Amino acid sequence: MPWISDGGGGGSWKPSGGGGPWGQKPSAPQPDFEDLLRRVQGRLKSWLPGSGGGFGGARGALALLLLGVGVWLVSGFYTVGPNEVGLNKIFGRYTGKTGPGLNYNLPFPIGEVEKLAVTNRNTINVGFAWRPDGRNSVDLPEESLMLTGDENIADVKFVVIWQIDPSRPEDYAFNVANQRETVKAVAESAMREVIGRSQIQRILTADRRVIEPAVQELMQRILNEYKAGVLVLQVQLQSVDPPEQVIAAFRDVTAAQQDQNRMRNEAEAYANRVVPEARGKAAATIQEAEGYRLQTVAEATGQAARFLKIYDEYKKAPDVTRERMYLETMERVFGGMDKIILDQGAEGSGIVPFLPLSALADKQKEGTRK
Structure with missing residues (x-):
């Protein structure tokens, strides 16, 4: 591959075909950042006021104004926490509330947002x-x-x-x-x-x-x-x-009241036990007296009826009734007593005037038991 001089005094050589020293193709040219920065600065100067063009200066001021308004409007976005509520105000007047999340209100100085932690205790x-x-x-x-x-x-x-x-x-x-x-x-x-x-x-x-x-x-x-x-x-x-100055006295009063309540409860318990017992005994006594009265009246009524019956029979047969009453009375009087019967008419006849009825009755009872 032929080499040619670059024409400078440095004695550098480059390949004649425009490629690299080993025959590769040349790479794309790298951008010049300094030149690009100068171009951007020139464009901005043309839009700024006072750069030499009347219409260009007015357009630059309008662009800056619009940019500032946009940034101001964007600053109205705000977030409300999960435990908060946002209160929106326009010129200091309340306009509404917002919940948790991303919300919007006109930014300061027109709008204002006050956040309150409503779930905090x-x-x-x-x-x-x-x-x-x-x-x-x-x-x-x-x-x-x-x-x-x-x-x-x-x-x-x-x-x-x-x-x-x-x-x-x-x-x-x-x-x-x-x-x-x-x-x-x-x-x-x-x-x-x-x-x-x-x-x-x-x-x-x-x-x-x-x-x-x-x-x-x-x-x-x-x-x-x-x-x-x-x-x-x-x-x-x-x-x-x-108060601390009288707390000891209050404790004494409280202890005395507790003793009073205890003694009152004991007295009430004793009364609750004794009073029902007394009432029960009184009721039993009354019932016994009532039973005795009824029994006595019934017996008296029966005796009176019996007497009237006997009297009626007596009027019909006085002698028989008198004899019967005598025998019943003797039976009632001597029925449960030991008896000895003497026959006065048997004197001098050689017969022993003695009849042991009690002994005979006892022997009869023993025979019945056997």
Whole structure:
């Protein structure tokens, strides 16, 4: 393959056929990036104002304006989290709410979006506050000391769990300022009202289960009247105690009342046992007396009837009746006695005037048994 000089003074050679040094075909020319960059810069300068052409400058300004408007409009896209609700505002006026996902509203300064975490549960402590270390709490007597219905003082500490109403988040955002402070003030007011209707002893014992739902219901009613957009989920009593200065005396009173209740229960149990027994004995005595009365009356009636019958027979045959009555009387009198019969007419006749009827009767009974 012939080689020719490139005509320069460097003494370089290249193949005469235009190929590579080994006879391969030449590759495509590589693009010049610097030249391409210069061309793009020239185009931009022709569109910018002040580049020398009147119409070209106006067209550049319009392009920049359109570009800026496009970027501004695109910035109106926003996302709402799964636990949030977006509130759209145009010139500060509420226009609607959006759910989780990608949404759009006119960007600032025309439009604005406020996002609220409607599923998060919030906690408010009334009567105490946690220290920064989270281990110990600080008592707040100005919040916890409350007056009861019987003019005693109770130290009440409780917790309120609440959240934003998912159906009315706009009420929470626009109707009430300082929402958390408002919920705390309503909680304290509701608790004071419920405690003010109760007595100290019932608050310390039986009414604790009644206080929590009563306060929750009252809080929800007040917040609904405010249109606060708040749902009260739960009210939890942490402690209900007398003031620290008189807590020992209250414990003594409680112990005495417990003793009183115990003794009253024992007395009632004794009365419940004795009274039925006494009533049963009284009823038995009355029944026995009634039976005796009926028996006595019946016997008297029978005796009177018997006497009348005998009297009727006596009028018909006085001698026979008299003899019969005599014999029946003798039988009734001497029937169960040992008897000795003496025959007075047998004296001097040699006959022993003795008849052992009792011995004969005993022998007859023994023979019957055999």
